[in-house]
């Protein structure tokens with residue numbers, strides 16, 4: 504299998520896109536580290552994987568807490584010796600028009616979506632630099648490229664991931680480590696389940712492929728970017744949006 508013996512950390516992999524990414528990597532032969540803030544959900548998700556014969560472990564971790572990230576990474580390195588691939592997926596939305604947006608909602612979205620990418624990348628990069636190899640893929644959003652009404656905090660965090668990744672890609676290219684971004688459009692998960700029918704229809708009208716994406720549409724691109732076939736790709740943002748932003 505293509506990722507046999509590789510260790511992959513997927514943040515926010517207890518549900519939605521992160522879980523699907525974890526499944527895709529585990530099916531490709533990797534050992535996947537399931538993580539999220541909710542310990543019980545992480546443990547249950549890992550159990551599901553193991554029952555299906557997939558290799559997985561779990562660690563509860565809040566990506567906003569640098570100490571927490573360091574503890575998780577130290578435990579993984581003690582047990583598995585290396586981390587080959589990092590998928591920065593954990594993210595939330597707290598939508599509101601700017602004039603109604605609380606400072607707390609601005610801070611929380613920036614802290615999780617962008618601060619989490621900073622914390623996990625910084626801590627895991629140390630071991631990748633020692634190993635002189637590694638692949639980092641972060642999940643941004645099409646909203647980080649286009650902006651959206653009521654999502655100034657989310658758009659800023661997701662645009663930030665793109666600038667951050669281009670910078671780190673340049674910093675560490677000479678060390679054999681690639682850094683790329685996936686920018687999904689509307690994907691069917693808990694995050695988008697709250698949309699009402701009218702909004703869903705309006706969005707669908709703007710998607711040339713006339714359907715919402717599935718988590719596996721995103722997972723396949725992550726798998727490619729983390730594979731050997733993508734060794735010569737770094738600093739890029741791949742859009743997975745059914746053509747919405749053409």
Ligand code: NDP
Nearest residue numbers: 515517519520539540541565566593594644689690692694
């Ligand atoms: P979900 O809400 O379904 O899942 C989010 C995951 O992130 C959960 O596992 C959650 O676990 C975890 N998480 C949230 N906050 C933290 C935190 N502070 N520390 C660690 N883990 C955390 O979201 P989606 O699957 O829809 O989204 C996944 C990513 O894809 C996000 O970055 C999102 O912005 C992005 N995206 C999603 C799109 C969509 O249409 N769904 C479109 C474009 C991008 P727990 O709550 O237990 O911590």
